[in-house]
Amino acid sequence: MSVRILALVGSLRAGSHNRQLAEAAVKLAPAGAEVVVFEGLADVPFYNEDIDVEGTVPASAAELRAAAQGADAFLLFSPEYNGTIPAVLKNAIDWLSRPYGAGAFGGKPVAVVGTAFGQYGGVWAQDDTRKAVGIAGGKVIEDIKLSIPGSVTRFAETHPVDDAEVAAQLTEVVARLHGHAGEAVAA
Numbered sequence: 001m002s003v004r005i006l007a008l009v010g011s012l013r014a015g016s017h018n019r020q021l022a023e024a025a026v027k028l029a030p031a032g033a034e035v036v037v038f039e040g041l042a043d044v045p046f047y048n049e050d051i052d053v054e055g056t057v058p059a060s061a062a063e064l065r066a067a068a069q070g071a072d073a074f075l076l077f078s079p080e081y082n083g084t085i086p087a088v089l090k091n092a093i094d095w096l097s098r099p100y101g102a103g104a105f106g107g108k109p110v111a112v113v114g115t116a117f118g119q120y121g122g123v124w125a126q127d128d129t130r131k132a133v134g135i136a137g138g139k140v141i142e143d144i145k146l147s148i149p150g151s152v153t154r155f156a157e158t159h160p161v162d163d164a165e166v167a168a169q170l171t172e173v174v175a176r177l178h179g180h181a182g183e184a185v186a187a
């Protein structure tokens with residue numbers, strides 16, 4: 001049985017380097033693992049308890065929850081916006097954190113990686129993402145880390161999958177997350 005890893009990308013722009021990293025993860029997934037990028041984050045409204053009512057949850061948010069329910073693990077890709085998580089990714093985490101105590105992260109393994117223009121590669125955003133997703137019910141794999149600095153220049157001409165160093169690092173990230181997810185599935 002293939003382990004399904006749901007990728008959430010915290011940048012909506014068409015040329016996003018974090019999206020490219022996610023595309024690379026799709027290609028680099030080992031046998032027995034499948035990485036699927038969730039495509040609908042731009043359509044998910046800001047979380048609001050008034051609209052999170054059983055039976056009338058917005059379709060886009062319900063699709064996000066269904067995709068997460070069907071996943072065995074999560075791989076989150078975050079750039080850094082003003083020193084922290086972009087709103088689109090935080091919003092997805094908020095939707096997946098509810099119903100309280102029964103959210104779709106459900107104790108499943110989560111790894112957070114990403115790239116940003118700054119010299120630390122968005123490490124503040126990725127650390128804040130780990131904090132939020134852990135509170136939201138995910139089992140954060142704290143020692144899987146990849147923060148790639150200088151996104152705008154490093155990936156200006158080269159897709160991450162064609163950057164040998166990044167491809168090797170990402171291959172290890174996905175393989176290790178697959179290992180954690182496999183343990184969880186077998187348990």
Ligand SMILES: Cc1cc2nc3c(=O)[nH]c(=O)nc-3n(C[C@H](O)[C@H](O)[C@H](O)COP(=O)(O)O)c2cc1C
Pocket residue numbers: 011012013015016017018019079080081082083084115116117118119120121122151152
């Ligand atoms: C609103 C905004 C805030 C940003 N803040 C930071 C920041 O705090 N640290 C950083 O390293 N880069 C920052 N950047 C630059 C992003 O890291 C860079 O644009 C990155 O490539 C965006 O990711 P993407 O290629 O996946 O869209 C910011 C960019 C935007 C648009």
